[in-house]
Amino acid sequence: MEPKKNTSALNERDGVTQPETLSTQVAKSIQQFRRKTISSDELISKILKGDKVALSRAITLIESTNPTHLSKANEVINGCLPHANNSIRIGITGVPGVGKSTFIEAFGKHLTSLGKKVAVLAIDPSSSLSHGSILGDKTRMEELVKDENAYIRPSASGDSLGGVARKTREAIILCEACGFDTIIIETVGVGQSETAVHSMVDFFLLLKIAGAGDELQGIKRGIMEMADAIVINKADGDNIRKANLAKVEFNRALHLFPLKNSGWNPKVTTCSAITKEGIASIWNTINEYEILTKSNDYFNHRREEQNQYWMLETINEQLKNQFYNHPEIIKALEITKQKVLTHQISPFTGAIELLELYKKL
Amino acid sequence: MEPKKNTSALNERDGVTQPETLSTQVAKSIQQFRRKTISSDELISKILKGDKVALSRAITLIESTNPTHLSKANEVINGCLPHANNSIRIGITGVPGVGKSTFIEAFGKHLTSLGKKVAVLAIDPSSSLSHGSILGDKTRMEELVKDENAYIRPSASGDSLGGVARKTREAIILCEACGFDTIIIETVGVGQSETAVHSMVDFFLLLKIAGAGDELQGIKRGIMEMADAIVINKADGDNIRKANLAKVEFNRALHLFPLKNSGWNPKVTTCSAITKEGIASIWNTINEYEILTKSNDYFNHRREEQNQYWMLETINEQLKNQFYNHPEIIKALEITKQKVLTHQISPFTGAIELLELYKKL
CATH class of the missing domain: 3.40.50.300 (P-loop containing nucleotide triphosphate hydrolases)
Incomplete structure (x- = not known):
């Protein structure tokens, strides 16, 4: 059977046949569910009831790189934690x-x-x-x-x-x-x-x-x-x-x-x-x-x-992310790299200069 | 031959016989050298002349954990770098x-x-x-x-x-x-x-x-x-x-x-x-x-x-050092660890709380 061409967002990758379980009806209900925003309390209560769609949605929230999702993701995790x-x-x-x-x-x-x-x-x-x-x-x-x-x-x-x-x-x-x-x-x-x-x-x-x-x-x-x-x-x-x-x-x-x-x-x-x-x-x-x-x-x-x-790992990861994603650091890093490349300063001094700049930002 | 008991600071470890090369005379000259502070320019010029005592002293400076030695160590390294x-x-x-x-x-x-x-x-x-x-x-x-x-x-x-x-x-x-x-x-x-x-x-x-x-x-x-x-x-x-x-x-x-x-x-x-x-x-x-x-x-x-x-490694290392050695973080970390241990918050939330505290310090 030729798989039907599906242009919905649920069809995440080309060339992969949709699993049979994803009936049109289920797909529609997921779409509806996604459209409406849902509070973290609602999400938690659905997860605790064993709702796999809510579970998937919460995991997507965790995986999101959108900073506005971060606090909601935290609420959901902490709400789930006792269970x-x-x-x-x-x-x-x-x-x-x-x-x-x-x-x-x-x-x-x-x-x-x-x-x-x-x-x-x-x-x-x-x-x-x-x-x-x-x-x-x-x-x-x-x-x-x-x-x-x-x-x-x-x-x-x-x-x-x-x-x-x-x-x-x-x-x-x-x-x-x-x-x-x-x-x-x-x-x-x-x-x-x-x-x-x-x-x-x-x-x-x-x-x-x-x-x-x-x-x-x-x-x-x-x-x-x-x-x-x-x-x-x-x-x-x-x-x-x-x-x-x-x-x-x-x-x-x-x-x-x-x-x-x-x-x-x-x-x-x-x-x-x-x-x-x-x-x-x-x-x-x-x-x-x-x-x-x-x-x-x-x-x-x-x-x-x-x-x-995991607490310490998360801290270490975030310390680096915040540093390297800072727009001023991104700019300065390129210049410093060049100075190190041309032996004007040692890699260590380059690092210290960037860290001192970061403190002032 | 029983090694002579030596109480000078040059005798870094008990139980290790002094190498024969370390004659009393050399030891004395090293001691004199160490007593007088030496500028980074002097240190660089001696190193460039092949002076091993100056080299040792400069390496000790690099290895020092005393923060006041850091800038001098940097001067020496950058002065040596072109050579x-x-x-x-x-x-x-x-x-x-x-x-x-x-x-x-x-x-x-x-x-x-x-x-x-x-x-x-x-x-x-x-x-x-x-x-x-x-x-x-x-x-x-x-x-x-x-x-x-x-x-x-x-x-x-x-x-x-x-x-x-x-x-x-x-x-x-x-x-x-x-x-x-x-x-x-x-x-x-x-x-x-x-x-x-x-x-x-x-x-x-x-x-x-x-x-x-x-x-x-x-x-x-x-x-x-x-x-x-x-x-x-x-x-x-x-x-x-x-x-x-x-x-x-x-x-x-x-x-x-x-x-x-x-x-x-x-x-x-x-x-x-x-x-x-x-x-x-x-x-x-x-x-x-x-x-x-x-x-x-x-x-x-x-x-x-x-x-x-090495530049990036140094940055990563220092970002962590600055965080974990901050007196306020040392205190807060203990409290947060306890909250994670008792499942009040997730390790991830604990990390975020500490990072937010750090930003305000």
Whole structure:
């Protein structure tokens, strides 16, 4: 069937077929909803009732770069805050090609079949360039997107990882207030985005596949160290033997790392997002982790640490934004750069000059 | 011989035997020099004449946390700047145990034997805790420390890697103005300090040893990618075969990385700091690198990029320092942290409140 040409603003990207769930009727009601401004109190009360449209709208508010939206976004977040925090937050990373979407689809469906409410968010710092390479095309999770107990939201876009991550971090609060008890944060296995995801989740899952060049990525010490579980995906058909070998390897590698503060011993398992083999046991592992870390109080302690971390990160991010976006600084920076380039002043003096100018503004 | 108990301020640390070079006479002249204040013009003119005592004093000025020293430090740096830049800057990293000090001693002696003037600096972000675990004990480089064409300076200490790195970066300028044509920056192979060193050198050398657990560290992708040469140290005696095997492995691993912007093909070599085998050829490699990157203009282009980078890094560092060291912010931060901890406000709102307070101060 040829997709109907749709010129509405809901049709965010050319070339992407609208998901079937977006019927004309729903589209119309969303449009009407968007047209009318809504108070933060109304938004909060709808979110607390589990209204996914209100949730989406509030997340859009958080993501907005329009400064007038900032105070309203804050009101909504603070209104939701007392109702948040009751969830397990799971980070999932893996290099492209490892089958993250298929895995999350299978894993998410398993959770909703157990009566869980699952929200899937993403952090993709490259999304401002690629317009969302992960979760951008929601139809990659065909089943989950139609599930009424699931909510899928692509990565916010932004200039900096810090900004993108901060927005996702706030979206978690809203999803929890909306009744989602299992929050999955997906990220792509390149760059610093894993560290950002790790700093906002309770459980960090590293998705791998056996073979081909993967050894190199596998022994990326920093990410291995963060993992609470390593799951070797695509363990089906001819791949099963290789996956089991990889499992032995990773188990050995993990033993080289010191014991975690959580007291948790990271697990290595295999699974197939296609045959569903091993999917249920991953959820059991996460449950075991939750029981352990709640009994030894690591769970809450870590969430408190994460809150502190995010407050400081936001401050650091905003200090820079305010400086570099100041029109006088934008002008002066160009001149100073030139002076440094021509060795008239040292980079350090250039910095001091700009900082002194900034103080006077 | 029992070292004489020395109570002068020159005896910076207990338990460290004074290097033999520090004769009573020299000590006295340094003390006299230190007692009298010296203008920045005098300091600059002495540095330009190759005076190592003046150089040390200027570096101490840079490292000072006393705000009144800041403008004088800036004067000295800017006065030295036109005479800096004529050197090759070499970064050397490797995990503890790889034999960095012994290697730098052998390599540095080789360079001075060729008529080079060698300055060895260090970046050790842990130095404020350990009081300088690398280069802290200068006697580890017994020969080089006595060489009149060498200058060795331990890592600055500081709260943050950014601060420590910035000070080393400025020290490079002073060393160059003082006539040192080969600058070696040592760092320890843990954490983010390699990235800092990489951002201030022309050539980045990764020191390794063959065998035992090293595979894991070796395939730390980020650092491998930065390396312009991988040198397998301790290739002597029974180790030679293992070192040659490791060489083959690393060569293979390097081929997986994309071509560098410099056009340079990273080299893998073996060496022994004890037998001196392979030391001379490392210097030849660095010369080849310099010729290539000066002919394709990458050398200067990269130094300019590094200057820009360091200006922005300094700004970012200072923006944070000014904020977090403000007495009103120190007080308010504690209260806000408590409100975030008790879920009264979100981390984001806490950040915004503090930033708004800061604007009014």
